[in-house]
Amino acid sequence: SRSYTITLLPGDGIGPEVISVAKSVLSLAASLEQISLQFDEHPVGGAAIDLTGAPLPAETLAAAKRSDAVLLGAIGGYKWDTNEKHLKPETGLLQLRSGLGVFANLRPAVVLPQLVDSSTLKREVAEGVDIMVVRELTGGIYFGSPRGFRKDDKGEDFGFNTEVYSGSEIDRIARIAFEVARKRRGKLCSVDKANVLESSMLWRKRVSAIAAEFPDVELSHMYVDNAAMQLIRDPKQFDTIVTNNIFGDILSDEASMLTGSIGMLPSASVGESGPGLFEPIHGSAPDIAGQDKANPLATVLSAAMLLRYALGEEAAARRIEDAVVATLDMGFRTGDIFSAGTTFVGCKRMGEEVLKSV
Amino acid sequence: SRSYTITLLPGDGIGPEVISVAKSVLSLAASLEQISLQFDEHPVGGAAIDLTGAPLPAETLAAAKRSDAVLLGAIGGYKWDTNEKHLKPETGLLQLRSGLGVFANLRPAVVLPQLVDSSTLKREVAEGVDIMVVRELTGGIYFGSPRGFRKDDKGEDFGFNTEVYSGSEIDRIARIAFEVARKRRGKLCSVDKANVLESSMLWRKRVSAIAAEFPDVELSHMYVDNAAMQLIRDPKQFDTIVTNNIFGDILSDEASMLTGSIGMLPSASVGESGPGLFEPIHGSAPDIAGQDKANPLATVLSAAMLLRYALGEEAAARRIEDAVVATLDMGFRTGDIFSAGTTFVGCKRMGEEVLKSV
Ligand SMILES: CC(C)[C@H](C(=O)O)[C@@H](O)C(=O)O
Ligand SMILES: CC(C)[C@H](C(=O)O)[C@@H](O)C(=O)O
Numbered sequence: 001s002r003s004y005t006i007t008l009l010p011g012d013g014i015g016p017e018v019i020s021v022a023k024s025v026l027s028l029a030a031s032l033e034q035i036s037l038q039f040d041e042h043p044v045g046g047a048a049i050d051l052t053g054a055p056l057p058a059e060t061l062a063a064a065k066r067s068d069a070v071l072l073g074a075i076g077g078y079k080w081d082t083n084e085k086h087l088k089p090e091t092g093l094l095q096l097r098s099g100l101g102v103f104a105n106l107r108p109a110v111v112l113p114q115l116v117d118s119s120t121l122k123r124e125v126a127e128g129v130d131i132m133v134v135r136e137l138t139g140g141i142y143f144g145s146p147r148g149f150r151k152d153d154k155g156e157d158f159g160f161n162t163e164v165y166s167g168s169e170i171d172r173i174a175r176i177a178f179e180v181a182r183k184r185r186g187k188l189c190s191v192d193k194a195n196v197l198e199s200s201m202l203w204r205k206r207v208s209a210i211a212a213e214f215p216d217v218e219l220s221h222m223y224v225d226n227a228a229m230q231l232i233r234d235p236k237q238f239d240t241i242v243t244n245n246i247f248g249d250i251l252s253d254e255a256s257m258l259t260g261s262i263g264m265l266p267s268a269s270v271g272e273s274g275p276g277l278f279e280p281i282h283g284s285a286p287d288i289a290g291q292d293k294a295n296p297l298a299t300v301l302s303a304a305m306l307l308r309y310a311l312g313e314e315a316a317a318r319r320i321e322d323a324v325v326a327t328l329d330m331g332f333r334t335g336d337i338f339s340a341g342t343t344f345v346g347c348k349r350m351g352e353e354v355l356k357s358v
Numbered sequence: 359s360r361s362y363t364i365t366l367l368p369g370d371g372i373g374p375e376v377i378s379v380a381k382s383v384l385s386l387a388a389s390l391e392q393i394s395l396q397f398d399e400h401p402v403g404g405a406a407i408d409l410t411g412a413p414l415p416a417e418t419l420a421a422a423k424r425s426d427a428v429l430l431g432a433i434g435g436y437k438w439d440t441n442e443k444h445l446k447p448e449t450g451l452l453q454l455r456s457g458l459g460v461f462a463n464l465r466p467a468v469v470l471p472q473l474v475d476s477s478t479l480k481r482e483v484a485e486g487v488d489i490m491v492v493r494e495l496t497g498g499i500y501f502g503s504p505r506g507f508r509k510d511d512k513g514e515d516f517g518f519n520t521e522v523y524s525g526s527e528i529d530r531i532a533r534i535a536f537e538v539a540r541k542r543r544g545k546l547c548s549v550d551k552a553n554v555l556e557s558s559m560l561w562r563k564r565v566s567a568i569a570a571e572f573p574d575v576e577l578s579h580m581y582v583d584n585a586a587m588q589l590i591r592d593p594k595q596f597d598t599i600v601t602n603n604i605f606g607d608i609l610s611d612e613a614s615m616l617t618g619s620i621g622m623l624p625s626a627s628v629g630e631s632g633p634g635l636f637e638p639i640h641g642s643a644p645d646i647a648g649q650d651k652a653n654p655l656a657t658v659l660s661a662a663m664l665l666r667y668a669l670g671e672e673a674a675a676r677r678i679e680d681a682v683v684a685t686l687d688m689g690f691r692t693g694d695i696f697s698a699g700t701t702f703v704g705c706k707r708m709g710e711e712v713l714k715s716v
Contacts, residue, residue, distance in 0.1 A: 076553075090553040120483040120590055141521060141555065148556050157525040159560030163499060164518035166510075193604070195434075195448040197499065198506050202517030228608045229615035232478055232590065246551070250586045250608055257587040 003036040004068040004311055007275070009060065009096075012046040012089060013284025014294035014347075015073025021296035021351030022071060025320055026303045028358045033316040040067060044096065045075030045089035045284075055092025061099045069310035070100070070277045071303055074284035089284075098138050102269035102277045103169070104176040105137040105248065106305075109255035109265065114328040118260030118337050121235075129235045131255050132184060134177040135248025137269055139169045140199075142245045163199045165244065170206040172272070177242035178214040187239035189220045191227045191247055203244065224251070231255055256281055263295030263336040266302035268309050278306040292346040295334040297324055300354060323357035361394040362426040362669055365633070367418065367454075370404040370447060371642025372652035372705075373431025379654035379709030380429060383678055384661040386716045391674040398425060402454065403433030403447035403642075413450025419457045427668035428458070428635045429661060432642035456496050460627035460635045461527070462534040463495040463606065464663075467613035467623065472686040476618030476695050479593075487593045489613050490542060492535040493606025495627055497527045498557075500603045521557045523602065528564040530630070535600035536572040545597035547578045549585045549605055561602065582609070589613055614639055621653030621694040624660035626667050636664040650704040653692040655682055658712060681715035 008023060010016040023039060030037045042060040043051050051057075055075075064070045075089040085091060111119060111129040119126035144162030151157055174190075181188040190207045192200035204221055211219045222230065224247045230237060231251065235258050243251060256262045262282050270276040280298030288294060301324060308317035332353045333342040345353065366381060368374040381397060388395045400418040401409050409415075413433075422428045433447040443449060469477060469487040477484035502520030509515055532548075539546040548565045550558035562579055569577045580588065582605045588595060589609065593616050601609060614620045620640050628634040638656030646652060659682060666675035690711045691700040703711065 085556075085559070088553060094554070120480055120592075121478055122480055125478045144518070149560065157560060158522055159555075159557040160502070160520060160522040161555045161557050162518055162520055164516055167515040193607075195446060196452070197517075197519045198443075199517040199519050201443070202507065202515060225607045225611040228586070228612040229620070232612065232615040233618075234478075247608075249551075249583045250605075253583040254586040254590065254612065257590040260591075262587070 001034050001036055003038070005038045005040055006306070007064045007067040007070040008039050008041040009044040009070060009072040010041065010047070011044050011073040011075040011284065012077045013074055013286045013289040015075070015284055017290070017292065017294050017347050018280065018296040018299040019071065019073040021347060022299040022303045024351060025300050025323070025354055025358060028355055029307070029316045029319045032319065032358065033313065035313060035316060044072065045092050046077050046080045048092060049080060049083070049087055049089065055087065055089050056095040056099070061096065064096065064100060064275060067275050069275050069306045071306055072277060072279040073299060074280065074282065076284045077286040094142060097269060097277065098143065100277055101138065101271035101274060103136060103138040103271055104173055105135040105267060105269045106180065107133040107135060107252040107256065107265070107267045107281055109133065109252070109259055111259045112261070112264065112328065115259070115261045115264065115337055117339060119258060120260060121258060125235065126258065126260070129258060131235060131238045132180055132240045133248060133252040133255055134173065134180055134240060134242040135252055136169070136173045136244050139165055140245035163197065163246070165199050165203060167202065167206050170203050171210055174207045174210040174242060175213070177240060178210060178217050181217045181240035182214060185239040186216060187218050189222055189238055189241050191222050191224050191241055191243040191251065193224050194221070195223060207242065227251055228254060231258060252281070261337050262298070263334065264297050264301065266298050266305050268302070268305040270309060276306070276310040278302040278310070292348055293335055294347045295336050296347050296351050300324060319358050323354045326357040327353045359392050359394055361396070363396045363398055364664070365422045365425040365428040366397050366399040367402040367422070367428060367430040368399065368405070369402050369431040369433040369642065370435050371432055371644045371647040373433065373642055375648070375650065375652050375705050376638065376654040376657040377429065377431040379705060380657040380661045382709060383658050383681070383712055383716060386713055387665070387674045387677045390677065390716065391671060393671060393674060402430065403450050404435050404438045406450060407438060407441070407445055407447065413445065413447050414453040414457070419454065422454065422458060422633060425633050427633045427664045429664055430635060430637040431657060432638065432640065434642045435644040452500060455627060455635065456501065458635055459496065459629035459632060461494060461496040461629055462531055463493040463625060463627045464538065465491040465493060465610040465614065465623070465625045465639060467491065467610070467617055469617045470622065470686065473617070473619045473622065473695055475697060477616060478618060479616060483593065484616065484618070487616060489593060489596045490538055490598045491606060491610040491613055492531065492538055492598060492600040493610055494527070494531040494602050497523055498603035521555065521604070523557050523561060525560065525564050528561050529568055532565045532568040532600060533571070535598060536568060536575050539575045539598035540572060543597040544574060545576050547580055547596055547599050549580050549582050549599055549601040549609060551582050552579070553581060565600065585609055586612060589616060610639070619695050620656070621692065622655050622659065624656050624663050626660070626663040628667060634664070634668040636660040636668070650706055651693055652705045653694050654705050654709050658682060677716050681712050684715040685711045
């Protein structure tokens, strides 16, 4: 029988609650498919800072690296917001992404028929939206150097960062995006600011060159400001979007909010080889942490992505995805997606209902 | 009688058509208020490249500088899209902003009651949205150095840009934003990525310090990815937003698309002193250029902002704004804002109808 080790990183806020639900669902789906899973839990983010003094303890990264895949809850909270950079929860997450080399972040934004009314968009605009944002995750302004603070000779303070991409960094994320687009509806939109930024000019040039390897995919280019508008004007024009780290941060969140149900959205981050990182796109929601109010479905669906992309266990992945749909069809809703006529449940209960359908 | 010189920069695409309408409206409103206006027209953008070989001819900048205010149409078009950077229309616009020192870009995003159905947002979400984005316009990654391309010793290509802000650049845009917020509903949201970027950490620190000068304004901070979501989830939570050049480029376009009628939205760019730059937020729309289809109202409303902010001519500004509202109330609509039951008109005719109400 197939056997895998999964690193669980609950993190902060609602992280532990949603990871606990996802773990049960993952275990059941795996055992029903004769897969044996070992779980290995470690601290990250604020929890790790409090426990060890570092947002990504060496042991956490080492455990993640030797496992088959990593499932993360969420990181961050008011408590650590004013910490210095090397003691911020976010720094731990960035170190984890970089340490695992997961340069490709896949963020689906799908409007489920059951939840179309959660969107603030008109029904006819929201219905059928199905976008995949492929965000470059280990380069660009998040990691570029030089960065920091300096004073000039007049005593003036400066804060600065470097947006930088190499050709090969662009090529590898472009190839992943073309492959994703090929398995979807065959349309890839590359988003940049090539009318102003040199880093974007290189981006556009390299993505255009890689297109020759994928004659079956239709490539287009769009400026980031226009993309921010088009997502609202007519989101259905998009299939797959590929963009850099910072534009991807902004646009993938924008795209996900079009669905009105960010508590439902998973993400996968993968590299050339080695374990992938799977996490819900929502944050740690410290205001509702520990109150059994969180929606665990984004993490549950992230576990499904883990089974599919990291372990190649399609049948188990399907079990989970189908169970989520069945649970929604039965009318169960956490607070964030509740509407009149549905059944209001907490985080745990939602998990129990999903388990019944796995 | 008061007398002013206005530099008109029609630019490219639909630029000349909308400027021509705005000029007539401006002339009439001025003369009815005993203001004498001299117009001085110059090429910029693609038109200037074709005519003189440069996107911002020295004469155009000199004329703009010695005038009292500048009214711009739009720049850019497919024809020049693949030009090298120094021969791009966009470069001319950036040189103009920088040359005039207009570091504060004010972009209102208002949902007019007459046009609420143009929005792709549900009526109850869109109704009453009234946001002012204050975007830093002459700094950040648009202008930071070093920038460009390089090869490393392995022959790998890199494209790079520098996001950089000085404390005083942040202070001056923050002060303008607090002043704007004070005249509006007294709420300012500063948007940054201070959980990751040093340039944003300095931004947050300086904006927070300037807040002490404006105890009557309520300041909050938001990460840019969250802002991109919140604008869609609940745009009415925002009054005034202040942010850097690139985030402002993206978020102001996102905010404007919430209204569903970007053909209606003006903008003003101002500095410490010297002439301000006024322009519609829409682009040059090369696909409909020269066909009398463009909506001239964004440029007409930019002319009203010019009267108010650059010349202090409030009465004339009001005349124009009231005339636009009256024209909409009478049901006249260009294609971009047309809906059943209204009267479809072209660019020129829309101008004539506004003139009747000035
Ligand atoms: C927490 C933060 C560092 C992170 C990012 O900016 O990448 C988050 O916003 C995300 O998108 O996963
Ligand atoms: C044309 C382009 C250079 C410009 C910008 O990015 O500033 C435009 O998008 C704008 O927002 O006015």
